Amino acid sequence: MPAWTWTYEGYDPAEETLRESICTLGNGVFATRGAASETPAGEVHYPGTYAAGVYNRLTSRVGQGPGAREVENEDMVNLPDWLPLRYRMRPAGAPPGDWLTPDGPELRGHRQTLDMRHGTLTRETVYEDGAGRRLTVRHLRFVHMGDPHLALQRTEFTPEGWSGTLEVRSGIDGDVRNAGVPRYRDLAGHHLRDWRTGTAAEDTVTLTCRTNASGIHLALAARTRAGTHVPGTPVEGNGGSNGGGRNGNRRTRAVASPVPAEAVRTVTGERQVFQELSLPVRAGVTVFVDKTVALSTAREQAAEQDREVAQLAAEAADFGVLLAAHRRAWEGLWQRTPLEVRGRAGRILRLHRFHLLGTLSPHTAALDAGVPARGLHGEAYRGHVFWDELFVLPYLNLHFPEVSKALLGYRYRRLPAACRAAREKGLDGAMFPWQSGSEGREETQEMHLNPRSGRWLPDHSRLQHHVGSAVAYNIWRYWQSTGDRDFLVTQGAEMLWGIARFWSSLARFDPGLGRYRIRGVVGPDEYHDGYPDAPLPGLDDNAYTNATAAWVLARARETYALLPARERQLLCERLDLTEAERARWEEVSRLLHLPHHEGVISQFSGYERLAPLDWEGLRARYGDIRRLDRILEAEGDSPNRYQASKQADVLMLGYLFPPTELAALFTQLGYELDEARWHRTVDYYLARTSHGSTLSAVVHAWILARARRAEAWRYCEEALAGDVADLQGGTTGEGIHLGAMGGTLDLVQRGLPGLEVRDGALWLAPAPLPQLSKFAIGFRLAEYGEVKLRLRRNRVQVALSAASPRPLRVRVGRREMLVEPGTAPWVEVNGR
Ligand code: BGC
Numbered sequence: 024m025p026a027w028t029w030t031y032e033g034y035d036p037a038e039e040t041l042r043e044s045i046c047t048l049g050n051g052v053f054a055t056r057g058a059a060s061e062t063p064a065g066e067v068h069y070p071g072t073y074a075a076g077v078y079n080r081l082t083s084r085v086g087q088g089p090g091a092r093e094v095e096n097e098d099m100v101n102l103p104d105w106l107p108l109r110y111r112m113r114p115a116g117a118p119p120g121d122w123l124t125p126d127g128p129e130l131r132g133h134r135q136t137l138d139m140r141h142g143t144l145t146r147e148t149v150y151e152d153g154a155g156r157r158l159t160v161r162h163l164r165f166v167h168m169g170d171p172h173l174a175l176q177r178t179e180f181t182p183e184g185w186s187g188t189l190e191v192r193s194g195i196d197g198d199v200r201n202a203g204v205p206r207y208r209d210l211a212g213h214h215l216r217d218w219r220t221g222t223a224a225e226d227t228v229t230l231t232c233r234t235n236a237s238g239i240h241l242a243l244a245a246r247t248r249a250g251t252h253v254p255g256t257p258v259e260g261n262g263g264s265n266g267g268g269r270n271g272n273r274r275t276r277a278v279a280s281p282v283p284a285e286a287v288r289t290v291t292g293e294r295q296v297f298q299e300l301s302l303p304v305r306a307g308v309t310v311f312v313d314k315t316v317a318l319s320t321a322r323e324q325a326a327e328q329d330r331e332v333a334q335l336a337a338e339a340a341d342f343g344v345l346l347a348a349h350r351r352a353w354e355g356l357w358q359r360t361p362l363e364v365r366g367r368a369g370r371i372l373r374l375h376r377f378h379l380l381g382t383l384s385p386h387t388a389a390l391d392a393g394v395p396a397r398g399l400h401g402e403a404y405r406g407h408v409f410w411d412e413l414f415v416l417p418y419l420n421l422h423f424p425e426v427s428k429a430l431l432g433y434r435y436r437r438l439p440a441a442c443r444a445a446r447e448k449g450l451d452g453a454m455f456p457w458q459s460g461s462e463g464r465e466e467t468q469e470m471h472l473n474p475r476s477g478r479w480l481p482d483h484s485r486l487q488h489h490v491g492s493a494v495a496y497n498i499w500r501y502w503q504s505t506g507d508r509d510f511l512v513t514q515g516a517e518m519l520w521g522i523a524r525f526w527s528s529l530a531r532f533d534p535g536l537g538r539y540r541i542r543g544v545v546g547p548d549e550y551h552d553g554y555p556d557a558p559l560p561g562l563d564d565n566a567y568t569n570a571t572a573a574w575v576l577a578r579a580r581e582t583y584a585l586l587p588a589r590e591r592q593l594l595c596e597r598l599d600l601t602e603a604e605r606a607r608w609e610e611v612s613r614l615l616h617l618p619h620h621e622g623v624i625s626q627f628s629g630y631e632r633l634a635p636l637d638w639e640g641l642r643a644r645y646g647d648i649r650r651l652d653r654i655l656e657a658e659g660d661s662p663n664r665y666q667a668s669k670q671a672d673v674l675m676l677g678y679l680f681p682p683t684e685l686a687a688l689f690t691q692l693g694y695e696l697d698e699a700r701w702h703r704t705v706d707y708y709l710a711r712t713s714h715g716s717t718l719s720a721v722v723h724a725w726i727l728a729r730a731r732r733a734e735a736w737r738y739c740e741e742a743l744a745g746d747v748a749d750l751q752g753g754t755t756g757e758g759i760h761l762g763a764m765g766g767t768l769d770l771v772q773r774g775l776p777g778l779e780v781r782d783g784a785l786w787l788a789p790a791p792l793p794q795l796s797k798f799a800i801g802f803r804l805a806e807y808g809e810v811k812l813r814l815r816r817n818r819v820q821v822a823l824s825a826a827s828p829r830p831l832r833v834r835v836g837r838r839e840m841l842v843e844p845g846t847a848p849w850v851e852v853n854g855r
Contacts, residue, residue: 026370027140034125034133034148036067040756041749043069045374046137046144047400047759048164051075051384051426052171053102053318054399057137057144060108060162060176061124063196069203069756072102073399073406074320075382076392077241078461079234081211085470086479094469096207097460099395099406100214100234103197103243105316107297108178112150112158115187122192123150123158131157139377142168142353143346156185167345169352171386172319172335177279177342179311186305193247193314194290194297195220195230203402204757206472215241220296222289223333226281228296231329237461240325244336246315247298248279251308278341279313313342356380360422361801361811364771368795371743372771375764382761383419388429391436393459394761401758407458407466408433410493410547411762413679414718417497418769420504421780421802427501428510434494435514437463438521441491445525452524455494457487475650476657483552483560486545488529491522492571496679499578504780505805512590516582520598523579523608526572530611538616544568546626548672550652550662550715554629562627566673569615573692574680576612580605617694623704624673624696636665636711649715649751668712670719673704677726681779681788705730717745721766725774728790736794742767772800776812776819780804784832784839787812789819789852807831811847822847 031042039058046057058070080097113119125133125148132149146162159181167173180189197220201212216235223229227246233239288299302310317335321328339345360380364372382398393408394415412430419427434455440463441453448454456465467485472478498519502511530539543561545552546568553560583591583605594600618625625631641648648654652662652669662669671678676685682701689696705726714720720742727735741750745763749755772778775795777788785804791797791814801811809824810831823831825845833842836853 027138027373029137029139029370029374031135034130036126039067040069042135043071044400044755044757044759045747046135047378047381047398048142048144048166048174049378049381049384049399050166050168050171051380051382051387052390053166053174053320054381055106055164055166055174056400057135058106059125059146060106060164060178061110061122062126063104063107064199064202067126069401070104070106071203071401072105072318073099074102074318075387075390075395075399076461077102077234077239077320078237078406079214079239080236081214083210085210085472090479092470094210096210096405096468097407097466098201098212098214099399099402099460100239101199101201101203101402102241102318102320103195103215103230103232104199105174105195105243105245105314105318106176107192107194107196108162108176108312108314109192110158110160110178110180111190112152112156112182112185113188113190113301114154114156114185117187119190120152123160137374137377139373140353140357141350142166142377142381143349157183158189159183165346165349166381167349167352168356168384169348170345171384172317172332173339173345174316174318175342175345176314177311178314179309180302180304181309182304182306184306187303189302189304189310191247191249191300191302191312192297193245193300193312194228194295195243195245195316196295197230197232198294201402206474207402207405218294220291220293222291222296224337225284225287226298227333227337228289228291228298229329229333230294230296231325232294233325238322240321240323240328242317242319242321242325242329242332244317244333246313246336246339247282247300248313248315249282249300249302249310250277250279250313251310252277277311277343279311315339315342315345356384359803361799362768362771363799364795365797368739368743371747372768374747375767378759379415379418379761379764379768383415383423383426383430385423385426388423388425390429391433392430393433394430396761397758398761398764401756403754403757404458405460405466407460409458409762410487410490411718411765412497413493414721414762414769415765417500417504418765418772420501421772421804424501424505424507424803424805427497427505428507431494431498431501431510431514431518435518438518440464442521445528450525451528452526453491453518453521454488454525455491455522457485457490473653473656475653478656480656481560483545484549486543486552486561487547487549488525488544489546489565489568489571491525492568492575495519495522495575495578496571507805508585511582512586516586516594517598519575519579519582520594520600523576524604526575527604527608527611530572530615532614533616536616537614539611539614540564540616541569541572546672547675548626548668548670550667550669550713551627553663555633555661555664562629564616564618564625564628566617566624566626567675569617570676570688570692571679573612573615574688576608577691580608580612613691613693615692617689617692619694621707622700623707624700626668626672626708630666633666634664636667638667647752649713651713651715666711668708670712670714670716671708671722671726674708674726675722677701677705677729678722681777682729702730705732709734714741715751717742717751717760717763718766720745721763721770725766725770728770728775728792729777731790736792739767739770739792739795742770771795771798772802776800776814778812784834785810785821787819787821787833787835789814789835791816804831817852818849819852820847820849
C-alpha cells in the first residue's frame with residue numbers, strides 16, 4: 024500500500040465497524056465515523072458523529088430483581104446523522120430497483136481508501152442488477168480541516184448498460200441514539216429532543232434539536248446539488264489529485280448546480296429531512312451529487328446559530344474549492360508534525376497522527392474539551408476523559424503547545440469540581456475524577472457489565488486517584504517544553520498546589536513504619552481493586568501512586584520558589600497556603616512509603632502474598648487472555664487473588680521519568696534504585712502482566728528499549744498494531760485508542776531519542792531499536808523554532824532552523840555542544 028493511504032479491498036460486514044473507526048474523519052471539533060452513506064445504523068453499520076465536549080446525562084435501570092438499581096451515565100452524544108445518501112436505478116420504461124447498499128445482492132465490487140495526506144475517504148462500489156445493468160459509484164468524503172463546521176461528500180455515478188433515471192435521497196437523520204457499544208445497549212441511549220426540520224433554500228434542508236438533559240442546541244443544514252461531467256475527469260473536481268485544479272475547463276465541468284425544482288421533492292419528517300432527486304442518466308455518462316453539510320453546537324443563541332448554519336451550507340463554495348482548502352489545511356498540519364519512519368511502522372504512525380489530529384487539532388484550542396480516551400471515533404467509555412492525556416500531551420507540546428494549553432485549561436476550569444470532590448471525602452485540595460466529562464465531576468460508572476458472564480459488577484476504578492498526578496505531570500512537562508511561565512505561575516501553580524494538597528491530606532503517618540502511607544486506592548493496573556476477600560475496595564501503598572505523589576509535592580514546592588514574590592503572596596493568600604503546610608509537603612514528599620519485596624519494587628503492599636497465576640493453563644484454555652478480569656470473573660474467580668496485572672503499573676515510573684530523574688526521585692524518598700533493581704523489577708512484572716490495555720504495550724516498548732532488551736520491538740509492534748489489527752478483540756470498532764496512538768508517536772519522538780527539554784537545553788540519550796534505528800523527527804521549541812533530529816544507529820544529527828534567533832544547547836549523553844542556527848551537526852552516541 025502507498026505510504027499515505029490506508030485501503031480495504033472488498034466488503035466484509037464482519038469488519039465494518041472496525042473499518043468505520045479507522046476511517047473516521049475529524050477536524051478536532053467534530054468527527055464522523057467512516058460508515059457507508061447508504062444504510063442507517065444497524066448490526067453491521069454504525070454511522071456516528073460526535074462533537075468535542077458535547078455530552079448528555081441519562082438515568083438507566085440495571086440489573087434485575089432486588090439487586091436492580093438506577094445508574095446515571097454521561098455520554099458523548101451521537102449527533103444527527105448527516106451522511107445519508109441513498110440511491111436506486113430506474114431504467115427507462117422499468118420500475119425502480121431496490122435502494123442499493125453494500126449489503127444487497129447487487130454488490131459486485133467494493134474498495135475503500137483513507138487518504139491520510141489529504142484527509143479524505145473514498146469508497147468505490149460497483150452494483151449490477153439481475154438484468155446486467157451496472158452502476159459504478161465513487162464516493163468521496165471529508166470533514167473540513169480548515170472550516171471546522173463543514174463536511175462534504177461528492178458521490179459520482181456512472182451507469183453502464185442502461186439509461187433512465189437515478190433516484191437519490193439525501194438528507195439529515197435526527198432519529199438517532201447512542202447504540203454503538205453492545206455492552207451499553209440496555210442502558211438509556213436517547214439523548215435528543217425538540218427536533219425541527221425545514222428548508223433554508225431550494226437545495227438546502229435543515230434540522231435542529233437539543234440534547235435532552237444538557238440542553239445543547241444542535242443545528243445542521245445540508246445542501247444537495249448535482250452535476251454531470253465527462254468520464255476521466257477527477258471525481259474531486261478542481262483541486263483533484265491528478266491536476267484538475269489547474270484546469271479551468273474541468274473546474275466548470277465539475278461544479279454542481281441546483282437540481283431543477285421539478286426534479287426535487289423535499290420530505291420533512293418529525294426527526295428527519297430528505298430531498299429526493301430524480302436525475303436523468305445516460306449509459307457511460309457520469310453524474311455526481313454534492314452534499315455540503317454545516318454543523319454547529321451551542322449552549323446559547325440558538326436562533327442565531329440556526330441562521331448561520333443554514334447560511335453556511337446554502338452559500339458554501341463549490342466542492343472543489345472547499346476540498347482544495349481542506350487539503351491545504353491538512354498539509355499545514357503535516358508540516359507541523361514531521362516524522363520520517365520507513366515501512367509499515369511509518370504508515371501506522373501516520374495513521375496515528377491522522378487520528379490524533381482529527382481528535383485534537385488547532386481548532387480544539389478554542390474549545391472547552393479534554394482528551395477523550397477513544398477519540399471522537401466511537402462510544403466506548405462514553406467519550407470520557409481519563410488519565411490518557413498523559414500519553415498525548417507530551418507529544419502535542421512540541422507541535423501544538425496552544426492545544427496542550429487548552430487541554431490543561433479543560434482541567435483548570437474543572438478545578439473547583441475537583442476541590443469539591445475532595446471536600447466531600449473529607450480531604451483537602453483537588454481530587455480530579457478518574458473519568459471526567461462535561462462538568463468535571465466523577466463520571467466513572469458504578470457498575471459495569473462483564474459481557475462474558477452477563478453479570479453487572481461494582482466498578483471501583485474511580486479509586487485511581489493517580490489521575491491527579493497525570494494532570495500535574497502534564498502541567499510540568501508543558502512548562503518545561505514551552506517555557507510558558509505565565510501559565511505555570513497562574514493556572515499551573517493553582518492546579519499543582521491543589522493536587523499536592525490532596526496527596527498531602529490523603530497521606531497518613533504510620534509511626535510503626537516511620538513513613539507516610541496512602542491507603543485504599545487503585546493503581547493503573549485495574550485488575551487489582553482490592554485485597555482478596557477484604558470488605559472494602561482499594562489497596563495500600565501503590566508504588567506508582569506514592570512515587571508520583573512525592574514527585575508532585577516536590578514540583579509544587581519548586582513552583583512556589585519560581586513564582587514572582589507578588590503573585591506568590593496573592594496566591595498563598597487566596598489558597599490559604601501556609602508555611603506549615605509547605606513544610607508538610609516537604610516531609611510527605613520525602614517519606615511516602617514505597618514497598619519492596621524480593622529485591623523488587625512492590626506494586627502495592629502485599630502483592631507478594633497473592634497467588635501465582637497459571638498463565639499457561641489459562642492460555643491453553645482461552646487463547647487470548649488479555650482480558651483476564653472477565654475470564655476469571657466468569658469462572659467465579661477474581662484477578663485480585665493473583666499476581667497478574669492488566670497493564671504497566673510500577674513500570675509506568677520508567678515511562679514517565681528518564682532513568683536519572685527516577686533514581687533522584689527514589690533518593691528523595693530515601694530509597695535506592697540502581698539499574699540492577701530496576702531491571703529485576705522490569706523482569707518481575709513483565710512475567711506477570713496480561714496487557715489488557717493498549718497502553719501497556721506502549722509503556723513496555725518504551726521501557727524495554729531503554730533497558731536495551733530484545734523484546735522491545737515485540738511490544739512496539741503490538742502497540743502499533745493495537746487498533747489497525749484490533750488486538751483487544753473487537754474494541755477498536757467502538758472507538759480508537761487515542762492514548763496508545765499518542766503514546767506510539769511519543770515513543771518515536773521522545774522515547775527512542777531519549778529526548779528531554781529542560782534547563783534551557785535539549786537532552787538526548789538515544790536508545791534506538793535495531794528494527795527502528797533510522798528515522799527523523801521534527802518539532803518546534805519555543806524561543807528556538809524548528810529543530811530536526813535524524814537518528815542512525817550510532818549517531819544523531821541535530822538541525823536547527825536558520826531562522827532561529829539563537830544557538831541551541833544540546834547534550835547527547837555526556838557531550839554538550841551549541842548548535843548554531845542553520846547548521847546540522849552529527850554527534851556520535853556514546854558507547855554505541
Ligand atoms: C485502561 C486505563 C485507561 C482506560 C481508557 C482502560 O482499559 O486500563 O488505563 O485509562 O482504558 O483508555
